[in-house]
Amino acid sequence: MNRVPKKTPVYIQMHNQMREWINTREWEEGRKIPSERDLALQFDVSRMTARQAVNTLVDEGLLERRRGAGTFVALEKVRERMSGVPSFTETVERQGKQPASKLVAFHTKPASISEAEKLMIKHNEEVLIMERIRTADGIPICYEVATIPFKFVSDLSKTQITKQLFKTLEMEKGLRVERSEQTISATWASESIAEMLGIKRGSSVLRLRQVSYSQDGTPFEYVRSQYVGDRYEFFLEATKK
Structure with missing residues (x-):
C-alpha cells in the first residue's frame, strides 16, 4: 500500500465544525439541528456531502435521528461498563x-x-x-x-x-x-x-x-x-x- 497525501475532505471539515458546535454547547443537548438541505446551503455544499457529515456524527453517537421528527443533538446517556474483548x-x-x-x-x-x-x-x-x-x-x-x-x-x-x-x-x-x-x-x-x-x-x-x-x-x-x-x-x- 502506498501512502498518498490527501486534503481533508469537505464532509470531514463540515463534521469537525458541527462537532465543535456540539462540544461548545452552541448546539445544546436535545436541540434539533437544521435539515440536511439547510446545512447544505449554510456550508455551500451538496446535500449528499451534508448527509455524509451528519451520518458520521450519528455513527459517533453525537447526533440521533428521530423518526418523523428530524435529527437532534444526542442526550448524554447512562453508561455501564462491559468486560471482555468482543470478537x-x-x-x-x-x-x-x-x-x-x-x-x-x-x-x-x-x-x-x-x-x-x-x-x-x-x-x-x-x-x-x-x-x-x-x-x-x-x-x-x-x-x-x-x-x-x-x-x-x-x-x-x-x-x-x-x-x-x-x-x-x-x-x-x-x-x-x-x-x-x-x-x-x-x-x-x-x-x-x-x-x-x-x-x-x-x-x-x-x-x-x-x-x-x-x-x-x-x-x-x-x-x-x-x-x-x-x-x-x-x-x-x-x-x-
Missing part, C-alpha cells in the same frame, strides 16, 4: 454458524477530529477506513466502519488487513489486543444501512462503538458498528465483588 468471528463460530464479511469500502483519508481523539493521533493524520458487512450463515448481521492509523498497516496487504487484521498485527508487529472499550446504544436504521442489512428503514439496530488497545495502551482501531436488533444480542456476565 464477531469467535461469537458467531461459538453459535455453530459460519462468519463472513463483505467489503464495502477500503481507502485512506485524513483523520477527523473525533477519530484523532479516539486513536490519540494528530488531527489530519492518515488513517485507513474499512467498511464491511458482517454475516452469519450468509445473513447480514451488522455493518461496521473501522478506522486504523495508517502507520500500523502501511506495509500490510489488503488481504492481511481485511481477513485477519489482529492475527497479522500480532505475528508481524508484536501488537496484540490487550483490552477494548465499548459503548452500546439503540437507534434505528437509515435508508442506506437498511438496504445493506436487508431490513426495513426505521428498524431497530444496536450501535456499538469500540476502541481497541495494544498491550502498551496504544489505541490502534476505532470501530463503529450497527447490528440488526432482532438478529444479534450482547451478553454481560457480572459478579458482585
Whole structure:
C-alpha cells in the first residue's frame, strides 16, 4: 500500500465544525439541528456531502435521528461498563454458524477530529477506513466502519488487513489486543444501512462503538458498528465483588 497525501475532505471539515458546535454547547443537548438541505446551503455544499457529515456524527453517537421528527443533538446517556474483548468471528463460530464479511469500502483519508481523539493521533493524520458487512450463515448481521492509523498497516496487504487484521498485527508487529472499550446504544436504521442489512428503514439496530488497545495502551482501531436488533444480542456476565 502506498501512502498518498490527501486534503481533508469537505464532509470531514463540515463534521469537525458541527462537532465543535456540539462540544461548545452552541448546539445544546436535545436541540434539533437544521435539515440536511439547510446545512447544505449554510456550508455551500451538496446535500449528499451534508448527509455524509451528519451520518458520521450519528455513527459517533453525537447526533440521533428521530423518526418523523428530524435529527437532534444526542442526550448524554447512562453508561455501564462491559468486560471482555468482543470478537464477531469467535461469537458467531461459538453459535455453530459460519462468519463472513463483505467489503464495502477500503481507502485512506485524513483523520477527523473525533477519530484523532479516539486513536490519540494528530488531527489530519492518515488513517485507513474499512467498511464491511458482517454475516452469519450468509445473513447480514451488522455493518461496521473501522478506522486504523495508517502507520500500523502501511506495509500490510489488503488481504492481511481485511481477513485477519489482529492475527497479522500480532505475528508481524508484536501488537496484540490487550483490552477494548465499548459503548452500546439503540437507534434505528437509515435508508442506506437498511438496504445493506436487508431490513426495513426505521428498524431497530444496536450501535456499538469500540476502541481497541495494544498491550502498551496504544489505541490502534476505532470501530463503529450497527447490528440488526432482532438478529444479534450482547451478553454481560457480572459478579458482585
